[in-house]
Amino acid sequence: MSELWQTSTDVLVIGGGPAAAWAAIHAREAGAEVTLVDKGYCGTSGATAPSGTGVWYVAPEATARANAKASREALGGHLADHYWMDRVLDQTYTNMNRLAVEGKYPFPADPATGEQLRTGVQGPEYMRRMRAWIKRLGVRILDHSPALELLVDDAGTVRGAAGYQRQLDRDYRITAGAVVLASGGCAFLSRALGTNVDTGDGALMAAEVGARFSGMEFSNAYAIVPKGSTITKTAYYGYATFFHEDGQVLEGAGSTKGRSVIARTLLSEKVFAQLDRADRTVQTQMRLGQPNFFLQFDRRGINPFTDRFEVDLLAEGTVRGTGGIDIVDDDCATTVPGLFAAGDAATRERICGGFTGGGSHNSAWAMSSGSWAGAGAARFALGSSRPDDAALRGAGRTGLRPSDSPTLDAAEVVEAAQAELIPFQKNYLRHGERLRPALDALDTLWERAGKELGGRTGDDRIRARQAAAITAVGRLMYESTLARTETRGMSKRADHPEQDPAQRHHILSGGLDAVWTKTAEVAS
Numbered sequence: 001m002s003e004l005w006q007t008s009t010d011v012l013v014i015g016g017g018p019a020a021a022w023a024a025i026h027a028r029e030a031g032a033e034v035t036l037v038d039k040g041y042c043g044t045s046g047a048t049a050p051s052g053t054g055v056w057y058v059a060p061e062a063t064a065r066a067n068a069k070a071s072r073e074a075l076g077g078h079l080a081d082h083y084w085m086d087r088v089l090d091q092t093y094t095n096m097n098r099l100a101v102e103g104k105y106p107f108p109a110d111p112a113t114g115e116q117l118r119t120g121v122q123g124p125e126y127m128r129r130m131r132a133w134i135k136r137l138g139v140r141i142l143d144h145s146p147a148l149e150l151l152v153d154d155a156g157t158v159r160g161a162a163g164y165q166r167q168l169d170r171d172y173r174i175t176a177g178a179v180v181l182a183s184g185g186c187a188f189l190s191r192a193l194g195t196n197v198d199t200g201d202g203a204l205m206a207a208e209v210g211a212r213f214s215g216m217e218f219s220n221a222y223a224i225v226p227k228g229s230t231i232t233k234t235a236y237y238g239y240a241t242f243f244h245e246d247g248q249v250l251e252g253a254g255s256t257k258g259r260s261v262i263a264r265t266l267l268s269e270k271v272f273a274q275l276d277r278a279d280r281t282v283q284t285q286m287r288l289g290q291p292n293f294f295l296q297f298d299r300r301g302i303n304p305f306t307d308r309f310e311v312d313l314l315a316e317g318t319v320r321g322t323g324g325i326d327i328v329d330d331d332c333a334t335t336v337p338g339l340f341a342a343g344d345a346a347t348r349e350r351i352c353g354g355f356t357g358g359g360s361h362n363s364a365w366a367m368s369s370g371s372w373a374g375a376g377a378a379r380f381a382l383g384s385s386r387p388d389d390a391a392l393r394g395a396g397r398t399g400l401r402p403s404d405s406p407t408l409d410a411a412e413v414v415e416a417a418q419a420e421l422i423p424f425q426k427n428y429l430r431h432g433e434r435l436r437p438a439l440d441a442l443d444t445l446w447e448r449a450g451k452e453l454g455g456r457t458g459d460d461r462i463r464a465r466q467a468a469a470i471t472a473v474g475r476l477m478y479e480s481t482l483a484r485t486e487t488r489g490m491s492k493r494a495d496h497p498e499q500d501p502a503q504r505h506h507i508l509s510g511g512l513d514a515v516w517t518k519t520a521e522v523a524s
Contacts, residue, residue: 005165006389008175009035009140010381011374012160014147014202015182016042017049018363019343021130022095022370023180023377028137030378035174036139037163039146039183039197043131046184047194047319048366052290053359054120057096058089065089072361076353077488078504081523084350087330091368103129120289120359145172148465149396150179150205150339158209158338159387162394164458171458175389177381178338180373181206181325185318185344186473188421189414189466191230192223192314200318202345203476204469206325208395212335213509214326214347214520217480217491218354220427221320224255224262224273226296227310233293236286239278243308245269260492263313263424272308315422318473321490322348322356323480326508331376332369338380340373342366349506354489397512398450399464406454413453413467416445421474430481431494439478446471450513475515480507483517
């Protein structure tokens with residue numbers, strides 16, 4: 001065991017992406033001392049940092065806002081809440097304008113009007129500016145310092161976290177008045193660009209303190225990628241024609257509607273694509289908007305606008321899904337006192353129901369929920385004195401404190417979990433006959449991991465916790481999926497292909513050794 005470093009703060013933010021950064025800003029502006037711990041390097045790690053992304057930024061004009069809210073209601077299965085959509089549209093509009101002024105983000109200008117275009121950001125520049133901003137405000141940033149467990153007091157209130165600083169080779173314990181979980185979603189280590197830090201760590205820690213989840217059945221996002229690639233930019237495939245292996249057009253295939261056609265075809269043959277529906281103006285805009293998307297083609301001598309290239313589907317899980325930790329009030333508080341959730345770690349059903357995708361709503365949700373969670377955590381923390389570390393206990397279990405000798409390797413657990421969670425014939429082309437055996441396998445894996453999964457070194461414990469988190473998220477997903485015996489949003493059931501009006505409700509879930517589910521009404 002490495003040496004232990006201890007400190008305290010008012011608000012502890014776990015994560016380093018946009019939700020974490022906005023949480024740190026608003027907590028600091030509310031008068032709290034703020035410490036941020038990131039698994040990677042805050043400003044470069046996570047799904048946003050390497051990508052260009054659109055943002056759900058809509059001017060406060062009645063018709064435009066109404067159209068924005070209506071755009072995905074049907075796709076999301078009519079589970080969204082107009083109150084939350086209005087809040088997010090307002091907060092996102094404010095935050096993007098602040099990003100231009102206080103964050104000094106260089107938005108491009110409209111050639112016709114000279115006005116800045118604030119409907120999207122380049123991830124590398126966005127997160128570089130956010131890091132500089134939170135540093136100016138006096139937020140303490142601990143990079144390469146993954147949190148491994150939450151700390152709770154005798155009443156079950158979350159009062160900090162413990163983790164490991166990789167570069168310093170030391171453990172840490174940070175007591176706090178409140179904690180914001182903004183650690184991202186879970187992409188099962190599928191290699192999707194920017195998601196290797198997104199292994200569901202926050203979900204595992206939240207489940208261990210008894211937090212509730214919502215919408216975990218809507219966690220089966222798959223991105224279209226060139227075969228062998230990690231670069232996901234499915235929106236660009238809206239300009240694509242898809243082809244069978246023999247060159248015939250694959251009818252019905254598409255990026256928004258028709259991805260399941262691609263998945264079913266991939267079970268028996270190769271699928272090819274060509275971005276042949278983009279004119280020269282669009283081609284130029286695409287190259288400017290997402291340069292790294294084209295690097296992979298340029299290096300291989302492929303012109304994706306004139307040449308056909310082989311494609312595959314890459315799992316993105318809850319990073320592009322909508323399920324996550326449930327929130328119970330306007331401050332993004334969870335069901336556990338002292339714990340707040342934001343960004344991909346939290347459910348996004350409030351604004352997009354059972355369907356979302358990269359950027360847009362997710363980007364807007366990250367900056368909005370982060371803002372509310374940070375301010376709410378500051379109010380909670382400043383309303384009481386800081387806790388005494390001696391009165392706190394670590395809530396971590398699987399991967400940290402095995403009941404038997406730690407003989408199970410983390411890589412073995414990840415491989416076994418991925419076998420049930422990544423194949424799209426199980427998680428995307430869903431059917432009860434495939435889901436139940438997959439869940440049984442994950443349950444067995446979880447039971448064994450609780451007894452045998454652990455690690456002595458800091459890096460071993462990090463890998464063990466990642467393996468445990470992926471397994472825990474998968475169990476919540478599949479239990480929730482089996483509880484929704486219909487097709488709604490992104491959760492499509494081959495054995496229940498129709499939408500059932502009687503199931504227009506949320507699926508809540510939770511638990512560790514025994515996962516539970518129940519329903520909750522949709523806000524009118």
